[in-house]
Amino acid sequence: MYKTEFLPKEKWQGFLLNMDYQTSEYYNMSISASAGGFEMKLEKKTADPPIVHTSEEYDFPDSLYQPHRQSGGR
Numbered sequence: 001m002y003k004t005e006f007l008p009k010e011k012w013q014g015f016l017l018n019m020d021y022q023t024s025e026y027y028n029m030s031i032s033a034s035a036g037g038f039e040m041k042l043e044k045k046t047a048d049p050p051i052v053h054t055s056e057e058y059d060f061p062d063s064l065y066q067p068h069r070q071s072g073g074r
Contacts, residue, residue, distance in 0.1 A: 013065040020054045023047060 007015075027042045055062065 007064060009065050013063075015064045016055070016060050017062040017064065018055045018060075019062055020052075022050050022052045024050045026051060 024047055025044055026047050028045050030041045030043075032039050032041075
């Protein structure tokens with residue numbers, strides 16, 4: 001079991017949280033008109049090569065005690 005510890009703001013504010021990930025699958029989405037409105041289809045596909053995203057490509061957006069920002073903003 002993990003222990004939760006308080007990280008004092010004075011010491012930890014600005015500490016970068018690297019949230020890098022890699023996936024070998026993704027969902028392909030298609031949308032088309034239908035009699036009742038629209039139809040959406042999701043199809044799981046293999047990513048070749050795997051999809052990789054790093055904190056660096058987004059200019060390291062996540063850190064401890066960072067100011068709150070509205071969704072969609074940077």
